[in-house]
Amino acid sequence: MKKSKQAILSLLLIGMLLISVGCSSDSVQQRGENTGDSDGKIIVVTTIGQIADMVEQVGGEYVEVRGLMGPGVDPHLYKASQGDIAKMEAAEIIFYNGLNLEGKMADIFVRMASQKPAIAVSEYLGDEELMEPEAFAGHYDPHIWFDLNLWKRAAERVRDGLIELAPEHRADFEQNAEAYMTQLEELHQYALESIATIPEESRVLVTAHDAFGYFGEAYGMEVVGLQGISTDAEYGVMDVQNLVEMLVERKIKAVFIESSVPPTAIEAVVEGAKVQGHEVKIGGELFSDAMGEAGTPEGTFLGMFRHNVNTIVQALR
Structure with a gap:
C-alpha cells in the first residue's frame, strides 16, 4: 500500500511538471x-x-x-x-x-x-x-x-x-x-573633448527650437532656440528680431537647422543678420527630435549624436 501511494505521488509530481513546462512553451x-x-x-x-x-x-x-x-x-x-x-x-x-x-x-x-x-x-x-x-x-x-x-x-x-x-x-x-x-560613456567623453576645442566665446548653439538644453548643460555650451522646448510653441517677428540682434551684437558666426523642423525660421534669422551687415552661415543640419535615415550612421543613436558633435565643432571652431 505504501509503495502504491508513493507511485501515485510520483505520477502526480511528474504530471505537474509536464503541465508547468507545457505552460511555459505555450506562453x-x-x-x-x-x-x-x-x-x-x-x-x-x-x-x-x-x-x-x-x-x-x-x-x-x-x-x-x-x-x-x-x-x-x-x-x-x-x-x-x-x-x-x-x-x-x-x-x-x-x-x-x-x-x-x-x-x-x-x-x-x-x-x-x-x-x-x-x-x-x-x-x-x-x-x-x-x-x-x-x-x-x-x-x-x-x-x-x-x-x-x-x-x-x-x-x-x-x-x-x-x-x-x-x-x-x-x-x-x-x-x-x-x-x-x-x-554611451565613450561617446560622452568624445563629446566633452571635442566641444572643449571650440573657443569659449564661440560655444553658442543657435537652433530652430530649444531642444539642446541638456546638451548645453552637459557639454558646456550656451543654447539659444528661436522656438521654445516644443515646436508646438508659436514664434513671431519679435522673436526673430531679438535673435538677429543677439547674433549681430555677439558676432555669432553660425546657426543650425534641424532635420525635424522646417528651416524657414532659421533662414529668416540669417537674412535678418545679413541686412544688418553681419554674415551668419548655416553651420549644418542637426538631428534633434528624430534620427537619420535607416542604413546611415545617423540612423543610429550613437551615429546621430556623434554627427551633431562633429557638425557643431566644425562650424564653430
Whole structure:
C-alpha cells in the first residue's frame, strides 16, 4: 500500500511538471500567435527613433522593434494613426519618452497601460536631474537623450522593463545594456573633448527650437532656440528680431537647422543678420527630435549624436 501511494505521488509530481513546462512553451507560442510573429520574439512598439534604437541594442535577438516615428518626424506634433494604435494593441510592451514629448499621445499610453506594460523611459529620472525651463509652462524638458548620462538611466529602464516581461533572458538583457552604456560613456567623453576645442566665446548653439538644453548643460555650451522646448510653441517677428540682434551684437558666426523642423525660421534669422551687415552661415543640419535615415550612421543613436558633435565643432571652431 505504501509503495502504491508513493507511485501515485510520483505520477502526480511528474504530471505537474509536464503541465508547468507545457505552460511555459505555450506562453512563448502564444507570444507569436498574438502578434502574428512565428519566431517568438518580443514585439516592442516605440515612439521616437532614439528609443527604438536603444531597445534594439538592449533587447538584442529577443526583440522585434516597431517604431512609430521615422526620420524627420516631429514627436511634439505627432498624432497617432489607426495603424499606430493597431501596432500598439499587437505589441507585448510599449516604450515611450514621456515628459510630455509625445504630448498628443498621452491618453493613448494611459489606455494601453491598462492592457500591457507601457513604460516611459524617463521614469527613473528624479526631479533634480531634469531641466524645467520657465517658458515650458511648468513642464520638464523632455530631450533627455542629449545628456548621455541621463540616457544611460533610460537604458536601465528599458533593461528592467524587458526583464520584467521576459525574466528568462535576464542575463542577456543585462549584458547588452552594460555594453550599450559603455558605448554611451565613450561617446560622452568624445563629446566633452571635442566641444572643449571650440573657443569659449564661440560655444553658442543657435537652433530652430530649444531642444539642446541638456546638451548645453552637459557639454558646456550656451543654447539659444528661436522656438521654445516644443515646436508646438508659436514664434513671431519679435522673436526673430531679438535673435538677429543677439547674433549681430555677439558676432555669432553660425546657426543650425534641424532635420525635424522646417528651416524657414532659421533662414529668416540669417537674412535678418545679413541686412544688418553681419554674415551668419548655416553651420549644418542637426538631428534633434528624430534620427537619420535607416542604413546611415545617423540612423543610429550613437551615429546621430556623434554627427551633431562633429557638425557643431566644425562650424564653430
